[in-house]
Amino acid sequence: MGSTGGQKLSGLQKHVLNLYRGFLRAARTKPPEGRRQVELIVSEEFRRNSKQIDRKNFVYIEYLLRRGKKQLDQIKNSDIVSLSSMKVGGAENKDT
Amino acid sequence: MxxxxxxxxxxxxxxxxxxxxxxxxxxxxxxxxxxxxxxxxxxxxxSCAAKPETLEKVSSIVREQLAMTKDATVTGETKFSEIGADSLDTVEIVMKLEEEFGVTVEEENAQTITTIQEAADMIEKLQNK
Missing domain, CATH: 1.10.287 (Helix Hairpins)
Structure with missing residues (x-):
């Protein structure tokens, strides 16, 4: 998803980038330590998915977008101050 | 009339x-x-071109964000794609610029920026608003 150098972005790519922007904006509202943590995990997730997922796998990308939007809504909650992730047998689990 | x-x-x-x-x-x-x-x-x-200071600050932020070496040249005409920035990097750069300059970039504008000069021009435009 993140491979375009020119500015011919597809609609789906724009959605993904907007979601990424949303996460980075939400991260700003957290205390410095939590903010770094959120930025680290979120950028890692986006970059990993951008490399692993075939750009034509629309169904999966759309699923991830929906999931991402829900997670973003959770992170926006002001009670949440940080984010941590752990690997369980290759599968990644996100918790607050 | x-x-x-x-x-x-x-x-x-x-x-x-x-x-x-x-x-x-x-x-x-x-x-x-x-x-x-x-x-x-x-x-x-x-349509006034950005001040040299703004251009300088923008390029230093871009360098920092992309972890570029000192000898790599960055000018106003440098395209983000030329210096190895993908679209995710571009989002990060724009977010960083927003913070440093205290402006808010609209989504549509953020995706049309291709060069450092364009970024600097847009920031000055937003600052003057």
């Missing part, structure tokens, strides 16, 4: 010989005159 017609009339008189042509011509010139008047103030407030 009154001044417009009078000017076109006087023009018509000046080039009398081919009356049909000059009528057209007079009309055309009056239209362009009208337009020039409208555009001028807008052009003055928007």
């Amino acid at each position: 009154a001044s417009l017609t009078s000017s076109s009339v006087s023009f018509k008189c000046a080039v009398l010989p081919s009356s049909f042509n000059s009528k057209n011509h007079g009309l055309k010139s009056s239209v362009s005159f009208w337009r020039a008047n409208q555009v001028k103030p807008r052009g003055l407030s928007i």
Whole structure:
């Protein structure tokens, strides 16, 4: 998803980038330590998915977008101050 | 409107010989005159090139964000894609710029920026608002 150098972005790519922007904006509202943590995990997730997922796998990308939007809504909650992730047998689990 | 017609009339008189042509011509010139008047103030407030300081700050932020080496050259014409920035990097750069300059970049604008000069111009435009 993140491979375009020119500015011919597809609609789906724009959605993904907007979601990424949303996460980075939400991260700003957290205390410095939590903010770094959120930025680290979120950028890692986006970059990993951008490399692993075939750009034509629309169904999966759309699923991830929906999931991402829900997670973003959770992170926006002001009670949440940080984010941590752990690997369980290759599968990644996100918790607050 | 009154001044417009009078000017076109006087023009018509000046080039009398081919009356049909000059009528057209007079009309055309009056239209362009009208337009020039409208555009001028807008052009003055928007399309001024960014200050060198802004350009300098933008390039240093871009360097930092992409972890570039000191000897890599970054100028106003440098495209983000040329220095290895993908679309995710571009989002990060724009977010960083927003913070450093205290502006908010609209989504549509954020995705049309391709060079450092364009980024600097846009920031100055937003700062002047």
